[in-house]
Amino acid sequence: MKTEDLPIPNLSIIELFLIQVLCYAILWVISDYTATLVTLIFPVIFCSLLLLAFLSELVQKSKVPRQYYYFMIVSIIAPILTATIFVFILGVDFDWKTL
Numbered sequence: 001m002k003t004e005d006l007p008i009p010n011l012s013i014i015e016l017f018l019i020q021v022l023c024y025a026i027l028w029v030i031s032d033y034t035a036t037l038v039t040l041i042f043p044v045i046f047c048s049l050l051l052l053a054f055l056s057e058l059v060q061k062s063k064v065p066r067q068y069y070y071f072m073i074v075s076i077i078a079p080i081l082t083a084t085i086f087v088f089i090l091g092v093d094f095d096w097k098t099l
Contacts (some may be wrong), residue, residue, distance in 0.1 A: 013070045035083070050073070053068070
């Protein structure tokens with residue numbers, strides 16, 4: 001089965017970015033503790049994967065599309081940007097700091 005046959009929508013990078021920002025914003029509204037953990041962990045994971053992909057690309061060229069690299073960069077920026085906005089709105093007074 002080819003990927004063209006799968007019912008996956010072809011989204012642009014901006015749409016993927018907005019979907020990620022929306023998901024992270026919902027997480028910040030529901031639980032700022034979980035959102036803080038996700039914001040600290042996910043960019044590190046995606047940055048590590050992006051670094052490994054770049055290093056493997058230097059060793060041997062692959063047929064990975066450019067969209068993959070753009071998605072990884074967006075996945076690093078989206079949680080950090082959303083966290084910055086919510087920290088600016090909420091201040092640094094999180095619920096979990098008073099426990």
